[in-house]
Amino acid sequence: xAKVKVETPTKEQLKSLxxxxxxxxxxxxxxxxxxxxxxxxxxxxxxxxxxxxxxxxKVEFEKGNLVTFSKGVKCKWDVKEKIxxxxxxx
Numbered sequence: 001x002a003k004v005k006v007e008t009p010t011k012e013q014l015k016s017l018x019x020x021x022x023x024x025x026x027x028x029x030x031x032x033x034x035x036x037x038x039x040x041x042x043x044x045x046x047x048x049x050x051x052x053x054x055x056x057x058k059v060e061f062e063k064g065n066l067v068t069f070s071k072g073v074k075c076k077w078d079v080k081e082k083i084x085x086x087x088x089x090x
Contacts, residue, residue: 003073004051004059009043009066017066019043022086029079036073038089041066047083051075 009017022043048062054074061067062081069075 003053003055003057003070004075005068006059006061007066008064013066014043017041017043019086022088024084024086026082026084027077027079028082031076031078033074033076035075036069036071039069039071040087040089041068042085042087043067045084045086046081047079047085048081049083050078050080052078 014020024045025042027047044061044063044065044067046063049060051059051061052075053059059067
């Protein structure tokens, strides 16, 4: 089973998830290591990112994608274009 899920949500999905109430985060172009100590779901407002998990799973996401990282995922982020996202944990 994939530890990272990328999908293109409908407006109805976004509304039912309440993404307009989520916290915002931005990051300029850079590379960094990250570990998810809890599940995170986020919606990409702008940007493009490539991620490689420690298990070798390669994932790409960009503006308009809804992304879910499972708890415990360790990965390397490669921000190709400045990312802006709204997110929630749990």
